[in-house]
Amino acid sequence: MFFARLSSPKRFLLWSSVTAVALPCVYVGNASARYYYHHNALYRNQAQSHLVLPKFTTPTSQTRLLVFAPHCDDDILGCAGIIRETLQAGGFVRVVTITNGDGFRTAVQQQEKRFRVEPKDFVRFAEQRQQESIAALENLGLEKKNIAFLGYPDRGLLAIWNDHWSPKQPFTSRYTRCTQCPYPNAPRPSAVYCGESILEDVEAQLEAFRPTQVMVTHPSDDHGDHAAAAAFVQKAFRRVQQETRNRDWAATANLSFYLIHRGEWPPKNSTTLLPPPEMAPLDTEWRSLVLSPAETTKKRTSLAFHSTQLAMSGGFLTSFVRSNEIFGELKPFTVPVEESVQTRPDQKFGTVLLSPISDNLIRSLQGGGDIKAISAYRDAKQLHLKLEMRQSIARQIRYVVRLRAFDSKDHTTPRSITLFLNAVSALKASGISKRIQGNTIELDIPLSRLETRTGTLPQTIAISADTYLASLEIDKTGIRFMDF
Numbered sequence: 001m002f003f004a005r006l007s008s009p010k011r012f013l014l015w016s017s018v019t020a021v022a023l024p025c026v027y028v029g030n031a032s033a034r035y036y037y038h039h040n041a042l043y044r045n046q047a048q049s050h051l052v053l054p055k056f057t058t059p060t061s062q063t064r065l066l067v068f069a070p071h072c073d074d075d076i077l078g079c080a081g082i083i084r085e086t087l088q089a090g091g092f093v094r095v096v097t098i099t100n101g102d103g104f105r106t107a108v109q110q111q112e113k114r115f116r117v118e119p120k121d122f123v124r125f126a127e128q129r130q131q132e133s134i135a136a137l138e139n140l141g142l143e144k145k146n147i148a149f150l151g152y153p154d155r156g157l158l159a160i161w162n163d164h165w166s167p168k169q170p171f172t173s174r175y176t177r178c179t180q181c182p183y184p185n186a187p188r189p190s191a192v193y194c195g196e197s198i199l200e201d202v203e204a205q206l207e208a209f210r211p212t213q214v215m216v217t218h219p220s221d222d223h224g225d226h227a228a229a230a231a232f233v234q235k236a237f238r239r240v241q242q243e244t245r246n247r248d249w250a251a252t253a254n255l256s257f258y259l260i261h262r263g264e265w266p267p268k269n270s271t272t273l274l275p276p277p278e279m280a281p282l283d284t285e286w287r288s289l290v291l292s293p294a295e296t297t298k299k300r301t302s303l304a305f306h307s308t309q310l311a312m313s314g315g316f317l318t319s320f321v322r323s324n325e326i327f328g329e330l331k332p333f334t335v336p337v338e339e340s341v342q343t344r345p346d347q348k349f350g351t352v353l354l355s356p357i358s359d360n361l362i363r364s365l366q367g368g369g370d371i372k373a374i375s376a377y378r379d380a381k382q383l384h385l386k387l388e389m390r391q392s393i394a395r396q397i398r399y400v401v402r403l404r405a406f407d408s409k410d411h412t413t414p415r416s417i418t419l420f421l422n423a424v425s426a427l428k429a430s431g432i433s434k435r436i437q438g439n440t441i442e443l444d445i446p447l448s449r450l451e452t453r454t455g456t457l458p459q460t461i462a463i464s465a466d467t468y469l470a471s472l473e474i475d476k477t478g479i480r481f482m483d484f
């Protein structure tokens with residue numbers, strides 16, 4: 001109203017003055033936020049520059065290395081050195097790419113040189129990415145027959161894990177518009193886009209190759225496909241280890257994780273790759289494999305074959321070419337059983353996962369949504385969960401917990417159990433109670449809610465938690481497993 005009463009020249013003058021003051025403020029604010037974060041990241045990286053990781057076991061002629069990559073190029077970024085070293089030592093390698101990277105719109109637009117792109121363009125783009133992947137791996141010495149592309153949808157793996165387990169409710173790719181694999185060279189052409197198919201395919205790859213060492217992306221990787229790939233491979237790995245027919249090889253096989261996306265990581269200022277400083281002291285045991293200069297050169301030349309990716313994010317990709325590669329391991333977690341009611345409350349819980357804290361600006365500012373840990377215990381009737389934040393639970397923050405229960409035959413529900421929590425309203429889900437105290441939320445979940453078929457107790461439960469301020473994501477944990 002005030003503006004309306006002013007004459008045009010005065011209005012223009014006022015707007016110009018406001019803009020002249022506001023724009024620099026926004027710019028300076030943004031710049032200082034970036035400076036604060038970069039400075040902090042640099043400080044944290046320098047603080048851990050003394051960190052010396054234990055050595056990762058050197059590959060031998062006995063090594064059978066199976067690398068799972070969520071997209072074409074992750075195998076090279078995380079594992080080119082160990083692939084090359086295993087082949088040079090006379091060992092065996094197989095690389096299985098779960099998606100063909102067919103959901104990268106900007107890259108497809110650039111490839112097609114037009115803004116409007118169609119589903120068939122994404123499929124054609126994926127075929128090109130497969131060729132790049134094959135050329136990059138052949139450059140390391142791997143034969144084409146040892147490379148597989150499962151053909152699941154790019155940017156769809158997490159949604160499939162969460163909500164599309166059954167072939168009756170397949171996932172539809174926003175890019176290719178497919179609900180099943182359109183690639184004729186997939187091990188199972190026309191595989192339905194659902195959790196059941198991916199798990200079966202991953203299990204089949206493990207059983208056919210009988211690896212001594214399995215690699216997949218870390219569960220705490222920022223990219224949803226990478227976090228979900230970790231969940232599928234972990235679940236399949238545990239499954240094949242339980243089968244008596246795999247006893248001779250699976251019991252001694254090792255599962256390790258490589259990291260690709262995590263905030264501003266990897267830092268640009270060192271020749272040695274170290275884990276993100278905020279993840280280093282948590283629950284992953286990191287090891288380092290030193291690469292020879294020749295192996296580092298091979299990694300660089302292999303990466304050069306991924307021209308569609310280098311055109312989009314070359315600086316990020318080449319930052320993985322270092323004098324070493326790092327791999328992490330996570331210990332399995334069994335849910336403690338409450339032995340007696342006399343046990344002190346703080347002694348009942350076991351730690352399911354530890355999550356990095358204050359590792360980006362939003363998490364630094366919203367401590368009530370900065371997840372620190374998840375812990376659990378159970379008794380005869382209930383599963384008790386505790387979510388711990390860095391600061392007090394806040395009214396404006398939404399907390400989301402997802403649970404997917406599997407029984408001993410790997411039966412699970414079509415959708416995961418999703419609990420939407422906040423500081424004020426009661427839980428809609430029947431039978432589940434919630435208590436908030438300081439920086440923790442505790443949940444009591446009847447075991448009957450976790451049955452996959454009537455009367456069957458779960459054998460393993462996959463859990464993840466996310467926090468949001470309105471629709472803005474604050475934190476997410478990635479998927480971890482709790483054994484019963």
Ligand SMILES: [Zn+2]
Pocket residue numbers: 070071074223226260
């Ligand atoms: Zn990827």
